[in-house]
Amino acid sequence: MTSAPSFHVLSGQVIAALLATGHDEVVGVVRDTYRMHGRRETNNPDSYFLRFDDKPNARIIALPAAVRGESPVSGIKWIASYPDNIRSNLQRASATLLLNDYETGYPVACLEASQISAARTAASAVLAADLLSRGQAGGQEGGRRGGRLAVVGAGVIARTILDYFRAQGWRFDSLAVHDLNEADAERLRDVAPSLAGERWVAASLEEAVRGASHVVLATTAATPYIHDATLLHAGQVILNVSLRDLAPELLLAACNVFDDVEHCLKAATSPHLAEQLTGGRDFVAGTLADVMDGTLVPDRDKPIVFSPFGLGVLDIAVGRHLLARAVAGGHTRRIDDFFPDTARW
Known part of the structure; x- marks a missing residue:
């Protein structure tokens, strides 16, 4: 044998x-x-x-x-x-x-x-936040200081992302959590007290996101529901983890970074809808690997959106x-x- x-x-x-x-x-x-x-x-x-x-x-x-x-x-x-x-x-x-x-x-x-799956998703998101925040005003080496962190969607993925932010030494001035289930939002608010000074449950999406330096989108949304361009601002880092929250028009005015372009542009993700809307890929800046090897410098005059399909x-x-x-x-x-x-x- x-x-x-x-x-x-x-x-x-x-x-x-x-x-x-x-x-x-x-x-x-x-x-x-x-x-x-x-x-x-x-x-x-x-x-x-x-x-x-x-x-x-x-x-x-x-x-x-x-x-x-x-x-x-x-x-x-x-x-x-x-x-x-x-x-x-x-x-x-x-x-x-x-x-x-x-x-x-x-x-x-x-x-x-x-x-x-949750850990690699969270590690990917926090790594992207680090790389895409470097060079911002007030940012430390590695970008591990932020103003307000807005988290939309209070599930396991969001909880794990906060855990990785904490473990990687991040500190935010404040944390706003928004979820359709207020009880879940309250639980997530209390997960990592050392991560931010002020922490609260935002009554609306607008209250959480507008003015935030960093945004985590971690919902189960099947179609885009964020349409208001005034919620986004130049240099804001948006971790588009759930992939289908942002209206495609918003991506056209952003610096879009992916984990893999071909994978993200399918399955009715927000980037896929943006490609269908325009018929092209001019809105694609590149990948996180491009940022790491220096071939892509994120445009901080635009909102910076990281869309990870999850490889x-x-x-x-x-x-x-x-x-x-x-x-x-x-x-x-x-x-x-x-x-x-x-x-x-």
């Missing part, structure tokens, strides 16, 4: 413990992966959507990807988005991540991935990092007989 690879399972409890002490490491993995993606050292095909006739707002998404480099790995994230879950106090998203050996294709690990390569890279930590610490459930005899004959 030919020796088969071991198969590891990482539970949500293990993932939570690893992420709780690994904010800087996750940001570093995301930064490095963006650079690799910019150098075309990754494979990131289109996501695949499973939809349901009787559940029109629900979907399960498959994100296959591969990261090469010194420790190549491939895999797939399988993430369900069921917005109606929140009515019964269930999280909207649940996910698993399957990692494969790059050389043989054999699966090597299954990881609980809703936390990985599968980030999940794969963060999953690989967490698997290595878990194996080194003996924190995985190892299944040595997961595979049958792997010999062909």
